[in-house]
Amino acid sequence: MQNVSFGSLCCGGSPADGFSFNLVPKATVLSNPGYGQPAEEGLGEGLAINFDTWDNGDAEGPAIEVKWLGQLVARTPFQPSQSPAGVMTAAAAVRNVVIDLKSDGKLNLSYGGLPIFQNLQTPYSPNVIGTPEWVLGARNGLANDNHWIRDLNITVTPPSIPELFNTGVGNNGFPLPEDSADPHYQLVAGGAMVGTPLAATASGGFPIGPWLADNTDSGWIAPTPSTDGFPTSYYLYQTTFDLKGLDPSMAAIYGWVSADDFIADIFINGISTGRSSASGPGPFTYWQAFSIAGGFQPGPNTITFLVFNSGLLANNPTGLRVQMSGSAWSKPQLKLDIQYSRSVTTLSWGSLPHKTYFVEHAGDVAGPWFRDPVSGIFPGNYNAQFNDVHRRFVDPVRFYRVIEAP
Secondary structure, eight states, X not given: OBSEEEEEEOOSSSOOOEEXXXXXXXXXXXXXXXXXXXXXXXXXXXXXXXXXXXXXXXXXXXXXXXXXXXXXXXXXXXXXXXXTTOOOOHHHHOEEEEEEEOTTSEEEEEETTEEXXXXXXXXXXXXXXXXXXXXXXXXXXXXXXXEEEESOBOOOOOOBOTTOOOTTBOTTSSBOOTTOBOTTOXXXXXXXXXXXXXXEOGGGOTTBTTBOOOOSSOOEEXXXXXXXXXXXXXXXXEEEEEOTXXXXXXXXXXXXXXXXXXEEEEEETTEEOOOOOOOSSOGGGSOEEEEEXXXXXXXXXXXXXXXXXXXXXXXXXXXXXXXXXXXXXXXXXXXXEEEEETTEEEEEOOOOXXXXXXXXXXXXXXXXXXXXXXXXXXXXXXXXXXXXXXXXXXXXXXXXXXXXXX
């Protein structure tokens, strides 16, 4: 959640109690919450971010709290924009609030430009929340008080692709020293690794200047300590990353590339993306944008940068510089509902509309498993029924599972 502003005016000795932002399961959210639900204490059904602006005698406020399923995760005292003395204009009470929740449960929160929580690990899980519902709560207390929420912006971004590294950096993401081996890229030929590229920095002098200058996000890599390579030759730089648990059809990578002499192509899993950089003079003096929006596969993936080194001299510098980031949504988790009524077993599940699923059953959880129907359940149908009136006498226990078609 970004660009959230809120403020309150207080005009008495007992000002408004506060706000709460709640991310809860849509299927179980209370349709008619009782007193104090959610108010400044938050709902107990999911993740609650509470802005408790007044101490009710339990020394719980003023504080910003994070709760999961009603249990306190973290609490930090803060100075709210209101005060017992009173703030007489809404403009003076407004504070910008940014709540950034990652898919892995890590939370960043700032209030009035000041960081309150940074990389706070919460128990939040998208699988527990399921289809989300945002609930906003507030309580005025005893004073004749007001609350305002304006410019509310809820932004959902996909998780970042893990282990996707820029060139010339270590596992911590910081640039490597001069001539250090890059642990994330390999030089390949004929599909086999032939060497590890080395980091080139400004401390080594030429060719950085005219090559792009150093920065804190990436570094140059080259085939030799001097950066010299064979003239009129191609170099393949390869890096891998894993989409385990992520949907490859929803993956995308965007970045910037610079090369000496130029990028001839970029491959994803051995398939050309048809992207190349300018081949004129000096393409290593500036960045050029690239993107990869398809060709991903489940599990390990490989990106290969094909660099061409022109010229006639034997000591002709060549190198690669890449800065990139990627994202992909988590693979949807199927939730299977099984109901039995009058000898008819009904299976139902929710899914994406373009998928085909196989329903399988077994007399034992270890199998063997049998598909019924063999052809599968086609897109648009998310249920299956089995008439068990005869089966129950010879096979009183049956296990079911649903499998997504490849």
